């Protein structure tokens with residue numbers, strides 16, 4: 741079985757790694773997530789911004805979200821998305837090297853067509 745390299749990637753996939761079981765590990769896009777965290781001072785909370793980048797294996801289903809706390813200063817903040825993306829790529833590369841799981845084969849449309857005709 742060889743992977744179909746001609747099928748376009750989903751729009752939100754920025755990098756794809758092939759496993760030994762012909763599954764793929766897909767890296768998504770880095771996005772900002774804002775979470776409210778309680779501070780040590782009562783009734784005072786603080787918003788913390790994260791650069792978050794997901795990666796998912798289609799063989800075993802394992803998923804990883806790489807999170808980088810975004811810097812408050814713009815001068816340092818503009819590389820946080822890149823760092824999250826690179827972290828997700830590093831995880832995906834390592835996982836693709838180690839993972840032996842195979843994706844479940846999808847039913848082919850032609851199989852369904854033949855099956856429907858057999859019933860008639």
Ligand SMILES: [Zn+2]
Pocket residue numbers: 797798799800801802835839840841
């Ligand atoms: Zn896997």
